[in-house]
Amino acid sequence: MYGAIFMRIPLDRTGRDSLQDDYVLRRMFMPMMQFREALNQAMCEEMQRDADVFLIGEEVAEYDGAYKVSQGMLAKFGPTRVVDTPISECGFAGLGIGAAMAGLRPIVEFMTFSFSLVGFDQIVNNAPKIRHMSGGQFKIPIVFRGISGPGQQLAATHSWTIDALLTHVPGLKVVVPSTPHDAKGLLKTAIRDDDPVFFLENEAMYGNRGEVPEQEYVLPLGRADIKRAGTDCTVVAWGHGCLTALAAAERLNQLHGLAVEVVDLRSLRPLDEESIIQSVRKTGYCVTVEEGYPTCGVGAEIAARVQEKCLDDLDNAVLRVASLDVPMPYSKPLLNHVVPGVERVAEAIKQAVYFRV
Amino acid sequence: MYGAIFMRIPLDRTGRDSLQDDYVLRRMFMPMMQFREALNQAMCEEMQRDADVFLIGEEVAEYDGAYKVSQGMLAKFGPTRVVDTPISECGFAGLGIGAAMAGLRPIVEFMTFSFSLVGFDQIVNNAPKIRHMSGGQFKIPIVFRGISGPGQQLAATHSWTIDALLTHVPGLKVVVPSTPHDAKGLLKTAIRDDDPVFFLENEAMYGNRGEVPEQEYVLPLGRADIKRAGTDCTVVAWGHGCLTALAAAERLNQLHGLAVEVVDLRSLRPLDEESIIQSVRKTGYCVTVEEGYPTCGVGAEIAARVQEKCLDDLDNAVLRVASLDVPMPYSKPLLNHVVPGVERVAEAIKQAVYFRV
Amino acid sequence: MGKTKERQVTTMVEQSQRIEPSPSQLLDWYRQMTLIRQFELRCAQSYQQQKIGGFCHLYIGQEAVAVGSLAAARPSDYIITAYRDHGHAIARGTDIYPLFAELYGKSTGCSHGKGGSMHFFDRERNFFGGHAIVGAHIPLATGLGWAIKYRRQESVVFCYFGDGAMNQGAFHEALNLAGLFKLPIVFLAENNCYGMGTHVQRASAVTDLKLRTGDAYGIPGKDVDGMDCPAMYRMSQAAAEYCRGGNGSIFLEVKTYRYRGHSMSDPQKYRTKEELAQYQRYDPIGRLEKQLKDQGLLDEKKIDALHQAIHKQVEEAHHRAEQDPDPELDDVWRDIYANPFGPYRS
Amino acid sequence: MGKTKERQVTTMVEQSQRIEPSPSQLLDWYRQMTLIRQFELRCAQSYQQQKIGGFCHLYIGQEAVAVGSLAAARPSDYIITAYRDHGHAIARGTDIYPLFAELYGKSTGCSHGKGGSMHFFDRERNFFGGHAIVGAHIPLATGLGWAIKYRRQESVVFCYFGDGAMNQGAFHEALNLAGLFKLPIVFLAENNCYGMGTHVQRASAVTDLKLRTGDAYGIPGKDVDGMDCPAMYRMSQAAAEYCRGGNGSIFLEVKTYRYRGHSMSDPQKYRTKEELAQYQRYDPIGRLEKQLKDQGLLDEKKIDALHQAIHKQVEEAHHRAEQDPDPELDDVWRDIYANPFGPYRS
Numbered sequence A, B: 001m002y003g004a005i006f007m008r009i010p011l012d013r014t015g016r017d018s019l020q021d022d023y024v025l026r027r028m029f030m031p032m033m034q035f036r037e038a039l040n041q042a043m044c045e046e047m048q049r050d051a052d053v054f055l056i057g058e059e060v061a062e063y064d065g066a067y068k069v070s071q072g073m074l075a076k077f078g079p080t081r082v083v084d085t086p087i088s089e090c091g092f093a094g095l096g097i098g099a100a101m102a103g104l105r106p107i108v109e110f111m112t113f114s115f116s117l118v119g120f121d122q123i124v125n126n127a128p129k130i131r132h133m134s135g136g137q138f139k140i141p142i143v144f145r146g147i148s149g150p151g152q153q154l155a156a157t158h159s160w161t162i163d164a165l166l167t168h169v170p171g172l173k174v175v176v177p178s179t180p181h182d183a184k185g186l187l188k189t190a191i192r193d194d195d196p197v198f199f200l201e202n203e204a205m206y207g208n209r210g211e212v213p214e215q216e217y218v219l220p221l222g223r224a225d226i227k228r229a230g231t232d233c234t235v236v237a238w239g240h241g242c243l244t245a246l247a248a249a250e251r252l253n254q255l256h257g258l259a260v261e262v263v264d265l266r267s268l269r270p271l272d273e274e275s276i277i278q279s280v281r282k283t284g285y286c287v288t289v290e291e292g293y294p295t296c297g298v299g300a301e302i303a304a305r306v307q308e309k310c311l312d313d314l315d316n317a318v319l320r321v322a323s324l325d326v327p328m329p330y331s332k333p334l335l336n337h338v339v340p341g342v343e344r345v346a347e348a349i350k351q352a353v354y355f356r357v
Numbered sequence C, D: 001m002g003k004t005k006e007r008q009v010t011t012m013v014e015q016s017q018r019i020e021p022s023p024s025q026l027l028d029w030y031r032q033m034t035l036i037r038q039f040e041l042r043c044a045q046s047y048q049q050q051k052i053g054g055f056c057h058l059y060i061g062q063e064a065v066a067v068g069s070l071a072a073a074r075p076s077d078y079i080i081t082a083y084r085d086h087g088h089a090i091a092r093g094t095d096i097y098p099l100f101a102e103l104y105g106k107s108t109g110c111s112h113g114k115g116g117s118m119h120f121f122d123r124e125r126n127f128f129g130g131h132a133i134v135g136a137h138i139p140l141a142t143g144l145g146w147a148i149k150y151r152r153q154e155s156v157v158f159c160y161f162g163d164g165a166m167n168q169g170a171f172h173e174a175l176n177l178a179g180l181f182k183l184p185i186v187f188l189a190e191n192n193c194y195g196m197g198t199h200v201q202r203a204s205a206v207t208d209l210k211l212r213t214g215d216a217y218g219i220p221g222k223d224v225d226g227m228d229c230p231a232m233y234r235m236s237q238a239a240a241e242y243c244r245g246g247n248g249s250i251f252l253e254v255k256t257y258r259y260r261g262h263s264m265s266d267p268q269k270y271r272t273k274e275e276l277a278q279y280q281r282y283d284p285i286g287r288l289e290k291q292l293k294d295q296g297l298l299d300e301k302k303i304d305a306l307h308q309a310i311h312k313q314v315e316e317a318h319h320r321a322e323q324d325p326d327p328e329l330d331d332v333w334r335d336i337y338a339n340p341f342g343p344y345r346s
């Protein structure tokens, strides 16, 4: 259960100088850990480190979290720092933003981001714009976290992948980790960041296990990670879509010997355009994978940038894989038809590289 | 002040068979009319035609509309059909949707779509999804209309161009007219449409004048209109951005003899992909123009589609012109720097077609 | 709240006390409540067998609320509720076969497999759905009420929601609109003491919910025992009459309790077994059963027969639903637009 | 509302009546109110000359509210308000020069030209802004109150909003949170009878606004004459003490009136000249002037001198602001992120 690695965390190109000391090559012991535990650890460590950090949301305290991400935190930090709220997303999102204006560092949990839509004005108007509208007098060091992505047959209103809606808005940061390791390192950075960071998780991943260093570490926002190296095609993905992409890459390798490179964006704003471009320059092909609605999605943004920045390197158009352009249905076979799975991603990659058997 | 034209309204490719009778070649007298008058006429005609249509929103009745679009309508139709509301966007948007479920045909005015964000859940969850979630038992014949676009120095929260946020969501329709003529014909269709239609207007255009036929007419949703024909470059635009594009095209023609084709989308969902592709096939170049945030915008969607559908026809990358990726500042020079003007669009077109003096 | 309103409400309560349900009504309610419970026990079983997906919120313990109140609703009245909607649909008269089919995601389901447990709809019976975003259907209810008034109809809206939903902004805006426009709506807050794991005392600054709407929106509030089906009927009938009389809306705080977890995946650490047991002593079905026995309208034999009939009905409907085919994959493009275009055209 | 609460409020009102402002306080308020009015008359002029853009909502008529209430605020207290924010900023002590500069969109403005009239901010004075989405700042106030409680400070939040804002969901959710968490917040509803062109009677199901928060959120409500500066002070002082005492929040319905249109572009057809004239008879400045004269603290000569001094102050500040340079165009990328990246890095 323990591995030992050297962490590949580069020192350059990060916007957060104050954190750079942490990005060093270190030998680390890596116990296996669930995604939700990694998040829990990140919050606990940061709350221990900084008394201004607190967690607030529906069922985060006495219930131990609707998805058990905050398990044990009430016992550890007490009811002033781990706070249950009424079902008032607009209210407690606003409370968080106000507290951040006053200098605290709230972590606001949305049970899912589908529910954040009733408080949407707070998160797309107040959170990202008050700093700007005040001419920089206030900073808003707040993290909104919770589930983004279709759950298990929850039907249309409950199955939002909110990635694109949020990434659209300047003033926010949007982070979408795909592994427990990234989740912990990025959440710690998000909590220390002085801007509103939206941290998007996925129910289907909470139980996933992965290696997480025992020593403290943080990861920079805005740095993509090559989760699988390859030369035949670039697949740009993030969050749960990244796992689908990796599975598709593996399958294509086993079946057809294709070497697919999977670029895990990890954060959508800041977006690591350079890493995408570099990879596409190398492979000449590009496929994007996302679980949200396709129209005006994040895939569209990536496709638009790739063709703009390296049209001449492209040997085919950038292909987008996304959920079908429909509300999420309840029925399981229908849902599985709508959300992109390994098969659909693999087919898109084959199509992108003109692969014929 | 009167012209006479044959309306170029094609008969094919519309989803609304019941309306096709109206799409005939007709000789029409065209009085000049303000944009806001065209909207007013469309609403009045439809309210006369169908007793189920009513208008509701803040200040639409006694105040005659914050921007005077509903001027005189209270006097004409009385307080049951022209209805002032409290400042409760979530409440009255929901009221409209419920009334539509019960068979009425509400027109809901948002003073601006910036304010619709406090009722966002109603418009992106209830309006577009109830039909779907009920397996088609209910239709939601509702129009939400109001201003989308940066106003006159209203600062960050008041200056939303909401086009992309709405176009992202399946189940909605999104219409953005650029002339009084289109506004009237499209609004009438939107009111008769059995789905939730978002009708996006622009403060800067309310006073614009244009020819509007005297006889009744309707225009189909989902049909782009070539507002200016040309062979050198395709510019895809809509709403206020279309006027900027036309001005840029004119300037480039006068200065450099460039023949720029301006495709006015008129509706973003349905999106007339065919017209865009056809034009790009012809010109080989494409520029998109929008006033919203660039990231995951409508321009991104168009760029992604164009490169996907006709990569080989492109002689350069699709270039996007949008507002700068920042919250709208109050200061006038700053605002003018952020929102794309004729100069910026013209420069982009020149860049797109590799134009050198 | 004004004096006139207060007087009207006193009249309403007095009226309600004079309403006497008939023996056949009582028997029918007993049957309905039993049907709901058996239906849901069957749901629970299928859910545990992972044959049903999504969230599944059981109504067990609250049956008297839907059954008693909807007995006061006319066919032309409009019904709308939240995601805990099985009981309301059944009490409104929707057959359980399409409900089971919906839970199984079949195209024969009451929402053609698109909605699931939280989104039952039945247009024919003016059942405007289960809605899953907490509080978000309450504004819709004002629209239904608006349509009724617009058309000068005599109908009334029955709008159900939980204690937790009352802390949503949507509730506030809707109640103000209903009060302002005097819409014919009976608002029924099913106070089952919890919003998920949070007791109403930890969520609502004021726990006497019936008081929250009088001074705030001019909508009189009354409480009613939601574990007592005839009481529910009487109050709902009087409340509906109040609304039909053009007096505007009324608010009922319905005191009830859910026996099961919030949804099927709730460990329920937030309450004690004793608390649950205490409420179960007032079980709405047991209570009505006792009354019917006391009145000589039921005996053990009849009860057995009825339970067996219902069991059979439930099993048959369930079996039939389970056998139904899944929707065609192309169905994902259907029923999104009423005037469809492009890929949405079927 | 509970008996204890009622008693506490009675005590508060009694206390408020014992508070006696000193002559120097009264004189200062007179000066402040005059300054606000002169400032805004200058704004109106510049706006009409189209030198100022955006929306501009004048506070004329309501000066006593900001001045009287903020006289009760300590420097460590937190202030937050809506877009009609000129009066609050000035009463809080922000110099008028950066305010004028803000209206002119200059980088010397109190919000560096990014905010405009509706978005004055002054971090140094704990002035948490002008906010332009109706009702949306009220939840922020709960966050300020939360921070105070979290840090066990003695401070209080003064949160201002209009009668119209009370129909927003954000108001409801915020008041419930404030009531539930017992946050130290004085909520001041400036009831100037209109939300834009809509009279409060046409927007609020209940027009006795002071009643809307007691039973609904357990937050006691009181009304106060917003045209009477000393009355505003007394009640605000007592209300702030109530909150400092750990009793939670309090709600003041401030009865006031705006003389000008909703914004600069309002033809005001929704009210009569008589209605306006009637309120102007109670003009807060005139009223305090009379009181000060009666007490021998002011005479015509002193008044003249004061007006002239203020006029000079206003003109100088205005002139200086007008001369200031516009922001650099590259400024659009600045002050968006505190930890910036890419193009936002300055």
Ligand SMILES: Cc1ncc(C[n+]2csc(CCOP(=O)(O)OP(=O)(O)O)c2C)c(N)n1
Pocket: A058, A087, A089, A111, A115, A118, C084, C132, C133, C134, C135, C161, C162, C163, C164, C165, C166, C190, C192, C194, C195, C196, C262
């Ligand atoms: C806006 C929103 N926030 C949170 C949720 C998650 N959620 C679903 S039901 C529920 C509890 C609702 O409690 P209540 O209104 O009392 O109804 P009950 O479940 O007791 O019937 C919560 C928090 C949701 N569906 N929507």
Ligand SMILES: Cc1ncc(C[n+]2csc(CCOP(=O)(O)OP(=O)(O)O)c2C)c(N)n1
Pocket: B058, B087, B089, B111, B115, B118, D084, D132, D133, D134, D135, D161, D162, D163, D164, D165, D166, D192, D194, D195, D196, D262
């Ligand atoms: C959510 C939202 N809806 C509408 C508006 C437009 N609007 C600005 S001020 C205003 C009236 C507000 O009235 P009130 O709260 O009484 O404050 P007052 O203007 O009287 O000070 C309206 C409708 C807005 N800014 N935000």
Ligand SMILES: [Mg+2]
Pocket: C162, C163, C164, C190, C191, C192, C193, C194, C195, C196
């Ligand atoms: Mg409940």
Ligand SMILES: [Mg+2]
Pocket: D162, D163, D164, D190, D191, D192, D193, D194, D195, D196
């Ligand atoms: Mg007002």
